[in-house]
Amino acid sequence: MKTLIIGIGGMTNGGKSTLSKALQKRLPNSCIISQDTFFKDDSLVPVDSHGFKQYDLLSALHMDRMMEEVETWQDDPRAFKVSHNGVVQLLSEGVDQVYVLIIEGFLIFNYRPLNELMNKKYFLQIPYETCKQRRSSRVYTPPDPPGYFDGHVWPMYLKNRKEMEEMVTDLVLLDGLTERDKLLSSVLEDVTADIEAFSDRDDGNLPA
Ligand SMILES: Nc1ncnc2c1ncn2[C@@H]1O[C@H](COP(=O)(O)OP(=O)(O)O)[C@@H](O)[C@H]1O
Ligand SMILES: NC(=O)c1ccc[n+]([C@@H]2O[C@H](COP(=O)(O)O)[C@@H](O)[C@H]2O)c1
Numbered sequence: 001m002k003t004l005i006i007g008i009g010g011m012t013n014g015g016k017s018t019l020s021k022a023l024q025k026r027l028p029n030s031c032i033i034s035q036d037t038f039f040k041d042d043s044l045v046p047v048d049s050h051g052f053k054q055y056d057l058l059s060a061l062h063m064d065r066m067m068e069e070v071e072t073w074q075d076d077p078r079a080f081k082v083s084h085n086g087v088v089q090l091l092s093e094g095v096d097q098v099y100v101l102i103i104e105g106f107l108i109f110n111y112r113p114l115n116e117l118m119n120k121k122y123f124l125q126i127p128y129e130t131c132k133q134r135r136s137s138r139v140y141t142p143p144d145p146p147g148y149f150d151g152h153v154w155p156m157y158l159k160n161r162k163e164m165e166e167m168v169t170d171l172v173l174l175d176g177l178t179e180r181d182k183l184l185s186s187v188l189e190d191v192t193a194d195i196e197a198f199s200d201r202d203d204g205n206l207p208a
Pocket of ligand 2: 012013039106
């Protein structure tokens with residue numbers, strides 16, 4: 001069975017889940033694993049000296065559980081697809097099916113074991129003002145306290161981004177200000193080309 005793992009990383013509110021959901025709808029036999037669903041319980045997240053909860057760190061996430069979820073997909077992508085969101089589509093007789101996993105989240109490329117599994121890595125970036133604006137209309141659980149964006153989210157983004165750039169060299173940067181449909185079609189075109197190149201080969205490896 002052939003598999004492809006795509007990472008959709010990026011800044012908070014960069015448009016990761018919007019793009020991932022749209023891609024999943026268009027890619028047959030694809031599933032999404034979202035890093036957001038692996039946040040630790042609030043009681044386990046420490047506060048800094050300013051009283052801000054330290055949510056924008058890898059240590060605020062159950063990354064071990066996230067890896068287990070990815071491994072469950074790798075063990076049997078077909079069964080994972082059926083148990084998570086339904087029907088497996090057979091493309092055409094005699095053609096090897098390619099199962100696609102979309103891993104999305106704001107710190108996916110900062111976690112080396114996850115990073116190493118991805119065939120393609122996209123990173124959605126937006127300017128500071130857009131990020132602050134989009135974030136202000138989103139309600140997290142718990143909600144951002146006053147000053148959280150400038151006091152925690154943005155400084156941690158800068159720190160995490162630096163760390164990511166030291167670890168990862170093959171990122172495809174995407175402009176999160178691009179209109180939704182255009183973003184979708186450019187990534188879809190790229191991924192579809194990979195899938196086609198991949199399904200033509202019989203060694204199970206994605207061409208470089
Ligand atoms: N390409 C885009 N252009 C304009 N707004 C967008 C775009 N993609 C997402 N958004 C909006 O930005 C906000 C954050 O999007 P979301 O996909 O939830 O981001 P993320 O998963 O990266 O945190 C939402 O209000 C969403 O509707
Ligand atoms: N889902 C949660 O439990 C939770 C709680 C508090 C903050 N957050 C925020 O989620 C952000 C990451 O998710 P997004 O990339 O979807 O914005 C982080 O910046 C973090 O501050 C999430």
